[in-house]
Amino acid sequence: MLSIKNLHAGIEDKDILKGINLEVKAGEVHAIMGPNGSGKSTLSAVIAGNEHYEVTEGSVELDGEDLADLAPEERAHKGVFLSFQYPVEIPGVSVTNFMKTAINESRKAKGQEEMPANEMLKLIREKSELLEIDRKFLSRSLNEGFSGGEKKRNEIFQMAMLEPKLAILDETDSGLDIDALRIVANGVNKLKSENNAIIVITHYQRLLDYIVPDFVHVLYNGKIVKSGGKELAYELEEKGYDWIKAEN
Numbered sequence: 001m002l003s004i005k006n007l008h009a010g011i012e013d014k015d016i017l018k019g020i021n022l023e024v025k026a027g028e029v030h031a032i033m034g035p036n037g038s039g040k041s042t043l044s045a046v047i048a049g050n051e052h053y054e055v056t057e058g059s060v061e062l063d064g065e066d067l068a069d070l071a072p073e074e075r076a077h078k079g080v081f082l083s084f085q086y087p088v089e090i091p092g093v094s095v096t097n098f099m100k101t102a103i104n105e106s107r108k109a110k111g112q113e114e115m116p117a118n119e120m121l122k123l124i125r126e127k128s129e130l131l132e133i134d135r136k137f138l139s140r141s142l143n144e145g146f147s148g149g150e151k152k153r154n155e156i157f158q159m160a161m162l163e164p165k166l167a168i169l170d171e172t173d174s175g176l177d178i179d180a181l182r183i184v185a186n187g188v189n190k191l192k193s194e195n196n197a198i199i200v201i202t203h204y205q206r207l208l209d210y211i212v213p214d215f216v217h218v219l220y221n222g223k224i225v226k227s228g229g230k231e232l233a234y235e236l237e238e239k240g241y242d243w244i245k246a247e248n
Ligand code: ADP
Pocket: 011, 014, 016, 034, 035, 036, 037, 038, 039, 040, 041, 042, 043, 052, 173
């Protein structure tokens, strides 16, 4: 599904990604870990098409199609979803209305009609029940006064509604509380299927106590320096990143 080959990218004259190779197949959950400043968020931004970063070498393909010339919205319409690191507050727009707009915008971009209201309600009900989101939450203003956990819940709900082919969850370095971690993990575990792939980017090992990844990759200094199964996450938990730094 996702094939990244020898990806180099940076900003202005700073090289950040220095030759990333990564293959992600449908049905897989990959965790990308690594010390602060390694390039994890840059990698997710480059996959999503963030135009602040310049790709200087290599390629990112989705289902065999090179994404290089596609804008972030076009990538989104092809099924790439990147969680928001800094969600916006939209006073007066409820979570439900935001989701309706997001769904219909996405359909419009694909040349489809708006989703009929009854179908939309059914989808909202189904996904909110799956993620144990209560009614009161659905009528709240988007992100206004949301706790960290509620922001995550909203983000995962959005992911559930849009059913992306490839979801990238960048958990940032800003410390999620344990509730937020559980929400993310629970959402990922319920939404994973044979048809989608999920990349979870995290600085912390503890998220992986809740999400069991099929593969774990360590990104350090712009390169994937180690890949393994879930046992690699436990090894990192025990030993930290110093041995990785020493080896590279
Ligand atoms: P991580 O997510 O692994 O902590 P980042 O991708 O955020 O790492 O950052 C990797 C490196 O690139 C860091 O040295 C960071 O300062 C630099 N960097 C990332 N984004 C920018 C930017 N927009 N402008 C300048 N430097 C950046």
